[in-house]
Amino acid sequence: MGLIDAINETNTKAVHMSERYVKESYTFHRLKIFKEITVSISLVFKLVVIGGFGLIATLLAAMGLALLIGKMIANYPLGFLIVGGLFMVVSIIAYLFRRHFNDMVVKKLSKPFFN
Template sequence: MGIIEALDETSSKAVKTGEDYVQTTKHYFELKVFQQLAILTTSTCKLAVYGILSTLGLIFLAIAGAAALSTYFGSTALGYLCMGGIFFVLVGLVYLVRKKIEKSVIKKLSKNYFD
């Protein structure tokens, strides 16, 4: 009977250890999901605030720049047209460096995710 009791005790310990491992793993993944959601939420909120403020600043800067160019050229339409052209040039530059921007974003996300 000693061998059967020893096997029973060993298998009970193995089951208990397995259950503890599953519970610990479950808690770890719950915390990891919470961490990722917290990072995503805070990043989204910061991006929204920065985006709104930057957009407002850019609008005022564009209007002031267009007014200054209008005075310089002596034509309101030409000032606003030049300001629109400047924005299209900026969009073109961002388009040219889009791969570098994507790589930078992916590196940052992978650092946060696989940490």
């Protein structure tokens, strides 16, 4: 009977240890998910705030540049067309390099996600 009791006790310890492992793993993964969610929400919030102010600054700078060019050439509509053309050129360049932007984003986000 001593051998059966020893095996039973070992099995009981193994069950308790596996239950503890499952609980600790569950807690760890909950904390890991919470961390990833908070980092993601923080990133989106910063993007919206900084992007919003950047957009406002870009629009005001573009209008100022268009008015300045229009005043220099004595034709305000043409000044706005020139600035619009500059934005089109920048947009086309960004479109041509879109794959590089994707690679950069994947590299930047893979470090915190997989660590």
